[in-house]
Structure formats: structure tokens, C-alpha cells
Amino acid sequence: MIKHALSVTRQADFAAWYQDVIAEADLAEESGVRGCMVIKPWGYGIWERIQTIMDAGIKDMGVQNCYFPLFIPLSFFEKEADHVDGFAKEMAVVTHHRLIQDRSPGGGGKLIPDPEAKLEEPLIVRPTSETVIGAAMSRWVQSWRDLPLRVNQWANVVRWEMRTRMFLRTAEFLWQEGHSAHDSKEDALAETMRALELYRSVAEDALALPVIAGEKPENERFPGAAATFSIEAMMQDGKALQAGTSHYLGTGFAEAANIRFQDKDGGHSLCHTVSWGFSTRTIGAVIMTHGDDDGLRCPPRIAPHQIVIVPMLRDNEEDQAILDYCASLQAELKALDAFREPLRVHLDAGANKAQTKRWGWVKKGAPIILEIGPRDVAGGNVAVIRRDRLYKDDGKLDSAFTPRGEFVAAAVATLGEIQGNLYAEAKERLHANIRRDVTDLAAHYAGEDKFTGWVEVQWSRPTGGVLDGIVEQLKALKLTMRNTPLDAAPADGACFFTGEPAVERVLIGRTY
């Protein structure tokens, strides 16, 4: 019987386990403000790693970073009708610019918005920035020579969600949003696909999240988009999580913001615009994909510390020799490169007991933990714990005594192996749980707690009332259409829903 580091197992209560990981791995905590969380150093460190890798990819695309305001005039926001429909219900609104003490009877001198300081036009806190960036684009774009115009920003956004969950759906979250304007639909669609490919590669290569890239069905599109594409990841409970989206916005936003260019023939045309976003939500995906009953398992590429050295200090004269040994080991490892970056090696010389530190790093998911005691110093060894295989067959912690030189020589390869193992494990789970032979969705998805994964069916991509009927039918089973995978086999049969000739395949599942 293994004694695990967490008090709740995934099996017993997946939702409680998820929250326990966030608390025990010190990723984030409640803030006292509804739906908003404090992202703690280990959680934010993971986000910084994601940012570093994503930002490099964005710059490789040739997209430039800039920054647009948090506040958007209501008049900008209300220009695009579908966009309004999608977001109006969850908007934070700024109406005043000053506080005063309430001197009225019963007011008690409390601070209240000054009625004299009411804004002439309310400002909304951005839920996404298409409208305010569109206004800038309309100034920046004059001629076909100004196109394509491609920018990105790293920002926080606010959506007043009714039901929030740490990382997965918070009222305020962090993301990057890329925006571009193009002279043709073809060019805009190509950009949409480039962004989707960036997300796929960052998710798979850095976060070790195997994903299915595809197009969202019409009913799942971003408000105002002509086409929405997503990458979908499968969590350990079989639910889907949308980990990144890119949108071809057509000319709707260009029309609303008046983004026009003079073409080579001297005529004026509307731009085709694109937007794409990737958020802190993906940290939730990492937790639910790689976490186990001992906490998080952090893929090496996004681990703030890839190797943590824990000295076994005993409060005696040997301590200094142990610390010296650890410091030289740290220096030796930091001189190495893994994944084309210097190794991130942390020496935990804090005052806590070694056992406390060790289990703390296990819960945080440090890929490799090295424990160094007096005998290691004397014998030139390190005791190696790998987070991807924590226990031996007998249920005991697998702490392997290894000659120091041997460990150092293999360290980079070992990190690569851990990264690969986490990905391979998740990929196997993903593909093993996409069923293509299901004929009765109700029977397949019967039972609340059953792990059900996803179902892929062929369909005729109906629209209008027929599509609405299908959506309702799925909704009764708590199912949604995730996307139509880009690399799916061609359709060769009848539509699962209508019986008409199918045109493509679509994934169905429960979702976060």
C-alpha cells in the first residue's frame, strides 16, 4: 500500500483532487475576490515558462508585441452585434472615476463612487481586445502595402463568469492574444492556421499535452467569427478541454471598426481579420493531464526548476561539506543545456526538514529531485528521485543511488526522457479513449462517473434548425461537439445524426 502525498485520490473525487493539487503544489490560492485567484510563485513560474516558449514562437511567426488598454469604450464594444451577444452578459463596467466619503444620513462616512464623477461614457474591462485593436488597425491601415498587419499582446482579461474554477475558468485570467489584418480571405485563413499550428506545437512539445486540432462547428464559434479553430486536450477523467483557439473573423470586425485599405486598383476594400488566444487555463490542463495522487508532475520544459537538490542537513559539522558538494553539483548541472536552454537547477538549502522539502517538491512536480547526505558526499554519489516514476514495484519510494558523474552525464537525456514519458502516457490515453464505433451515445455515456472519453462520428455538417436539434440532443446527454479534426480520415459513410451523406468527422465529448 503506497502512502501518497495527497489526501484525495483522482479515483475518489476528481474535482476535489484537482483543487488539492493546486493547494498542495502551491500553484494558486483564493484571493477573497469572487472568481479571481492569486497565482503563487510556482504556478506563475510555470506560466512564465509557457510565456517564454510561446513568445519565441510568436516572434518566429514574425508577429510583434505591443500593448492595448485594459479599458474599452462602450461605443467600441457595441459595434459588432454578434460580439455583443456573446460577451455582454459577463462584462465588468467602469462607471466612475473618483470615490468620496458618504456624508448622507446613515452613510457612515464609507467610501462610495462620487455621483459627480460619473463617466460620460462607461468603460468596459476588456473581455478580449478585438474591438480596441480594431480601432487602432483602422488608423494604421491605409494601403495594401500596410498589410498584413500582425500584432500580439500579453494581457489580463476579465469575464464575469457565473461559475468559476481555478485556472480553468476564472473571472480574470492571463493570456496572449494575437490579432492581424489581411488583404484577402486566403491570407487571413493561412494566418489562422499558423496560429493553430503554433498552439499545437507548444502544447505537444512544451506542455506535453497531446491535442486534436480542428475546426469548431458553427454553434461553437467565437462570437463574431466566421470560423473558429481549436486544439482540444483530454483530461484524465475523459473530459475535453479547449486549450487554444484561433479565429478567422471575416470582414465583420473590419466593417465595425472601419479597417479598410486602398488596393492596387485604387479601390477600397475591407480587411479580413484574425485573432488567436492561449491562456492560463492551460495550466489547468497540465494539472489534469499529468497530475497523479502525489500532486503535479511538471513536464521539464515548463518546470520552473528542472532539478531540485535537497541537502540532508543534520545540524552538525558535516553540513557545510554537504552544502559545498551540493553547490558544486548545482554549478556543474547549470552549465549544461537541455531543450536548448541552460538547465534550471535549484538548491533547496532552506531550514525545513529534508523529508518535508522532498515531499514538497514531489507535490510541486519537480522532474528530478536529488537528495544529498553525508555518505553521498563521501562516496561521490547522488540519490535520484524521478517524478515520472516515483515508486518501486514494492511501493517504496524509488530513490536510486547513482555515481555523481554518471548522473550528470545522463541528466539532459533523463529530462528529455521524462518529457517524452509524460507526453507518451497522455497520448496513449487520448487515442485509447476516442471511440469510432459508437452507435448509441446515450448508452455509451450512461452513468455520471464513468470515464467515457470522446466519440468520433461522421456527419453532414447541417446548419440552422437541424443543427440546433442535434445540439439539443447532445446537451441532454451533457455532450458537446469539440471540433472536426483536421487530420481525420475522409468521410465515407452516412451522417450519424441525419443519415445523409457525411462530409467530415466530428468529435463529441463532455467538456470543461
Added chain:
RNA sequence: CGGGGAGUAGCGCAGCCUGGUAGCGCAUCUGCUUUGGGAGCAGAGGGUCGUAGGUUCGAAUCCUAUCUCCCCGACCA
């Protein structure tokens, strides 16, 4: 936003029904012992009981309002 549950020490909880101003376990601190590994014994510190009102001689406990969290639903790029 509707239904349900909860908020008491860093964490997990008891006390509330039947008001008399706080307790347990873990963690923390000190000492001794132990020492290849999630230690043992002894002692100690730490809480305006989510917040604001009200009832009362007296409120963690009763009443009202409010904030936050969790679960289900509706909603959701």
C-alpha cells in the same frame, strides 16, 4: 444567476440544536533522543469563531443582511 452545502489557529475538523466569551489532530517553536529517510518523547506559542447589524446581563452558538468557497444546474472564446 437558481438549488444545495460550507466558512472556528497555517491545514483538516469538533463545539452551535439546548447562549455563560474555544477545543482536538496535523503542522509550527524549544529541549532531549533518533538518523539512508514522510521519526519518538516532553513542553510551548498561535484564533476580534468570514464581515456588518440585531436580540440578550451575556452571542462561535439565536435573528437579519452581506461577502467568499464547494457541488449540481443554467450560461460560457
